[in-house]
Amino acid sequence: MSSKASIGGDSERDPLTDVPEECYDVLRHPRRIRILATLGARRTRLSLMELTTAIVENEDLDVPTGKARHDVRISLVHNHLPRLAEYDLVEFDAETGAELVDEPPVHPADLAGLLELCEGPEGERMLEAIVHPVRMRVLGMLSGVEHTVSVEQLASALVASDVGADDRERAKISLYHAHLPVLADAGALEFDAGANLVTRGERTTSVLH
Structure with missing residues (x-):
């Protein structure tokens, strides 16, 4: 990866330096960051049920579990997974589930900082501002x-x-x-x-x- 210039003159690794600029658009939503992090940690294809469960468990959703699962699943199928697939980050099929593509342009391990920023009610606003x-x-x-x-x-x-x-x-x-x-x-x-x-x-x- 490239290095970045700092005001103090040092160089540090910037995980997102080499990310294609068009990918920034898809990284401006906390749920997409969590999807990539989940798929990166599991390193295998997850069914929609498995991915839904993982997202529900990692988000503080102030609704009953049944409704949360329904809402998350709908958002995965109709919004987030198609968007991630459009940017060649995941392979997605409604029947077989989703997995990371080989050598994705954004590596989940490099998103740890953004994942931390996703926490709390201001997560989406923060990502919209900084990504x-x-x-x-x-x-x-x-x-x-x-x-x-x-x-x-x-x-x-x-x-x-x-x-x-x-x-x-x-x-x-x-x-x-x-x-x-x-x-x-x-x-x-x-x-x-x-x-x-x-x-x-x-x-x-x-x-x-």
Whole structure:
């Protein structure tokens, strides 16, 4: 896998660096992350019944078990598994169940950090905010940085890593108007727009590296 530039100048492994950008779209839902994690852990084809049971057991569903199983099964058949199959992450058949494809473009072992972010009622909102090539890179750059950094520093680091823009001014504009406000609204980091300063968020940067 590739390495990522951090504000401090170190390089760390970024599990999602080499994920095709089109796959980010399918990773913005907690249930899909759990499906991939479950299939990756079992390493075998699971029937719809087995996969439904695993998802129900791993989600805090505030409904009776029977209804939860019905709702989860419907979502698997008509939404999540077809979407994962569309992106060549799983093989799915309504009769025989689902399994990971050989050499998937996203490896379940690399999704541990995202799986942790799925916990709680804000999981989907958090994934929607951060699962983006530029935003994931920004959070990775902030990992391990104890001090506040400037938007200019982040912009320079993005240009150096060939992500988001080909010059610092464009990177700075996209950070200021698009990416940092979304990340701040989701609680992934703190952004002082007036001072152009950014502080890492403890929850996200502790699991996304």
